Amino acid sequence: MSDERDVVLAPWCDALADAVEQEIARWAPVPDLADVLARAREQDPSAVPESWHGEDDDEVVPLSRRRALSQERIDPGLAMFAAALHRSVEGELRERGLAEIPAPTRARRPVRTYAAAALALAAVLVAAFVAVPRIVAERSADDRVTPSAARTVKRVTPASSWRIAPPPAVPRTPARVEPAPATPPSPTVAPTIAPARPDRRVELDALARDAESLWRAGDLAGAERVLRRIVATAGKSARAELAYGDLFALARQRRGAAGPVAEWKAYLKRFPRGRFAEDARAGLCKHVGAADDARTCWADYLRHHPSGSHANEARRWSTATPEP
């Protein structure tokens, strides 16, 4: 303590300290390394190696803790709205046979961005009701033009479809803050504000367009290379997830049914509850070698997706008699 405690204020300080400690325990912040990397890339793309994507994040926070937290940390003011919207969009997407949107998790942005987030959700709703029918029609046309086994994979939706109605950008902290000097920082010196760099999202969109063009032109290896760049740099963002969707289809097209095994594993590590998680788990279970491994794999599938579209097959495996 900097000086003798003020005995009059001490009970007030203790009350505030107790309140803060309770808040900290209740809030239980969730580290998100991928988010840090994405923010750093927005400030200075050259500051973060392209090979970094935050997958070590899983080592940072036990998944069980993150799961528990995600259920209780949605901003109460937004929760009802988000849940209703989520249900509505889910219904629309299910009717159209598209992938589910992952369950909403706690907001990481400050309160002032909730309005922007609500706008983004509203845009998704508009997309579901207005744009998706058009997208589905366009996809049918696409499939006729570039037929491929990959495109017939149920519920694996190339990112290009989703880019038709991208959510509006949720603004991050607009300015860049220079780190404090190694010497102790002076509180009288305001943080240096530098002009924002070009938006990373624009770059990622350009990469996605490149991948799509290459794919359409038949350069599958080139398309795969570009998609890998996206997943390597887009952290846990929706863009990375959608790029994975395309990678699954592309890998299947290039290397057969078991082609995406490595991609499924990498995807599940980064998006254990992502929109393609069920398909990825099922795909892995269908391509494991030993029967024992398959049983374990399907049991894991059932644990995550008890009412999933492969649940019957999973139950058959988990109740099958082990070979002697």
Add this chain to the structure above:
Amino acid sequence: MVDERNRLSVVDNPAAAPREGAEDDELVRRAVAGDERAWARLYQRHFDRVFRDVAYLVGASAGAEEIVQETFAAALVGLRRYDARSSFVTWLRGIAHNLVRRHWRSQSRRERAYDRLAELSANAPNGPDEDPEQGHLQDRRAEVLRTVLETVPAQLREAFVLSDVQGLGAQEIALRLGISVGNVRVRASRARAVIRTELERLGWLEPGGAA
């Protein structure tokens, strides 16, 4: 409670701090060389600590998390400029404090705080002899003090929170804020005077100091 809070600060643990500082410097060196795991380890090691510091200053909230994430992002961007003259965690805290100050400036909550204080003063206890339910009184005190702090100038506020609420030593605060120990004491003392005056004006303290 103060003991518990201090127990969590490695800086207050002289035996652990040098070893951890050396490990941090090695992790920084590896991260600068492109080792993602080293950066993940630094993030893991200091996330809770930085969040705790920020939470004491702005409350445990999405805003605090935002500041912590921005702190680590800014640190990553500037990692090559870290020269180990201070410990890595002190450097991180310096970034966090700059961001907290910017957060305070952007909030401009002083006018709303005065309105809130007017409401709170209407509910002030009649005097020290009044014995409301103790838990409720603690909650009210926390709420009132938090609101009063929003009206206190930032430099005084942070010195007071770090010293009197978080229970840190003057030396540690001086390192974090980049000011002298004497300056820490002056700021904390001035903050106490401002806060006591405000609590007296609101009827939460009797003139002369009884709660």
